[in-house]
Amino acid sequence: MIHEYDVVVIGGGIAGLYTALTAAENAKVAVISKVHVTRSHSVAAQGGIAASLGNEEEDHWEWHMYDTVKGSDYLADQNAVEILAKEAPNAIYTLEHLGVPFSRNAEGKIEQRRFGGHTKNFGEAPIKRACYASDRTGRAIMDTLYDQCLQKGVTMHNEVFIQHLLFALNNCCGVAGYDIATGTPRVFHARAVVLATGGCGKIYKTTSNGYASTGDGLALALDALLSLEDMEFVQFHPTGIYGLGILISEAARAEGGVLRNGLGERFMERYAPTLKDLAPRDIVSRAILKEISEGKGVDGKDYVHLDLRDIGKEQLNQKLPEITSFVKTYLGIDPSETQIPVAPTCHYMMGGIPTDVEGHVLADKAGTILPGLYAAGECACVSVHGANRLGCNSLIDLVVFGQRAGLSILKEIKARIIHPLPVQAENIVVDKINSLLESRGTERVAVLRETLQCLMTEECSVFRNGQTLEHSLAQIRQLKKRLLNVGLTNKSRIFNYELQEALELNNMLRVAEVIVYSALGRRESRGAHFRSDYPERNDEEWLRHTFVNETPTGLKESYKPLATGRFTPEKRSY
């Protein structure tokens, strides 16, 4: 079946919906999602969305910009960060006008709270910059955008798994995939294609990400021979529920929670004397693991405590109801009485598909635009987060750059000729599915996936070194070979999740290889990338972005100078 649209957006999270909503002003738009659109992982965002509204105390976009650049360990492109910080307040007002139900302060304005790494007056003290809707900020924004998209006539194609980007004369002119419900191929013909597929946290064993976060859009970009940028920078959120990885928002610490080691010490005072528990995530995650490695985990185990007891029952129910209920459901404890066992959990990819500030996907590091293809959100790298993203900066990134992508599409598509679809578009998908269904291979998807997840968690997390990375790389390449010999025991075409997971695993392995390869290349420590064999930041050699792409002979790396700006690198202390 061939569908005709002006714009197809792959991925129905906040970035995808915002891009779709913007483009729908004057174009026929479809959102394609592997799950039902309302299930996208943006709904799991809890704590807030950053903007210097100044509703609680004096704030300026320059302060937000400074914090973001410093938080990125000076690897972010400052032109992009400037846009993010400047446009953030209006983006919040637009969301409010669309109907997003932000929590309110006594004056009736949008209430704001503290968040990790956000400070007043260039690092002096924590500042209230995070706008929020209790601890359901992502859900609140998603629901509003979903309703708005429906009103604007955006078509939702739920449970369609995209396998290929389609090109004609080097223009992206559509996508091909299949219906998960029936296994039948689906081809979408469009003037503009947007990748908004989110992250790939599921390549790790312990992650806050949902099952759908398997890096599909990143793999589509690799297929199109594009590079991925800065993939070595993987964020580990300091406070995942121990064992499960479910996120306990930084908002818990913003509202007064503190981290304690096995001795009951508030150890963050030693690592970040000014911001303490509200230091950026890379720093807090390393501090937790350092405490644990020194034997100061709780009961000698590999977790610490998040102590919310001082916040009080009422505040917990009002400001943090969702996480209070998670803790009750999964651990059977009341956080107003008992401390929560936490450990770092894989949370977010700073890197992704290189784009410019208008959402265009870049074909090379010289900045050549690939006509017809756009990207926004976690799968994109613009780069505003550099080597480490600050909390609340993800949601604002989705909205600001989702809107910019939507606006450039509106500007550009009318003038763009409609490129014909490549013949055989459907058959590529059919062949791919058939070869998997008919394979007599002996390897099992679930086994290979678990091996990958354990490997990444053990050898490529918060701390890395050359030796373990070399080992991981060899192991991933081995797993890729084994995947060629995969066999499915489920031969059905109807809701065949074994088939889906085999396709996802291929994406996961390819992205994992790029992550490890990129990490091996960067011989310094910066932001979330900490090499114990190169523990120092090295601005002379490494103030540059990593680009890695697939070639017939394997991965190839190159580097791109970053857009510097008003803030020059200084020692990063908090």
Add this chain to the structure above:
Amino acid sequence: MKVTLKVYRFNPEADIEPHYDTFKVEAEPNERILDCLNKIRWQQDSTLSFRMSCAHGICGSDGLTINSQSALACQKLVEDYDYTKEILIEPLKYFDVLKDLIVDLTPFFERVKSVNPKTPSSPANVEPEKERLQSIEERSRFDDALKCILCGCCYGACPVMVEQDQEFIGPAAILREQRYIFDSRTADAQERLQVMQKPHGVWACKSYYMCTVVCPKNIKVTEAILRTKKKIIKEQQPKVE
């Protein structure tokens, strides 16, 4: 320890009637029912089909009927049930079964969509330069409805939907509309109240409270529906069928 799950199976390619398969899995009391289902699929029977995504009760993918009551598989633990006996796993009631535990949610999402007025009304007529003001009290009037994750558990539990009025718009759709009707910023609340008064709308609810009982987010769904009815009585002519 071993946990026994009796699972509803239906393969539209091969079966005329559904049947049940029994699986034994190794699981701890504090593991999720979803974990047990994944163990079945990944270790015993790859053909078992069910939806999942976030696995912590916020995306709404894995609404099922567990021991005869609607629930999210990722939010219920083994220890929430008497695991010395079989735990019965079935698809959500009311909906058509597509395969195994997967139901056709089209009627659900169509209804949620149908409560949206056709013309975008928000933003309100006057757009201030900054945010519109809303007091904490005004915001609290629709806070409960914001918790809805569109999982469909309430549809599977509602006696009106399952037994009496197939066309009933349903608890989640009313809740969605209630969220806008009670939001002080909504310019077209009266129009939305009228939408609620259409046949099979808000008046079809007979207050069985089952939606409230099963709601995975503990939303006081029935109360929200009653508040909507009261608002209609206060501000419009009720059109009870």
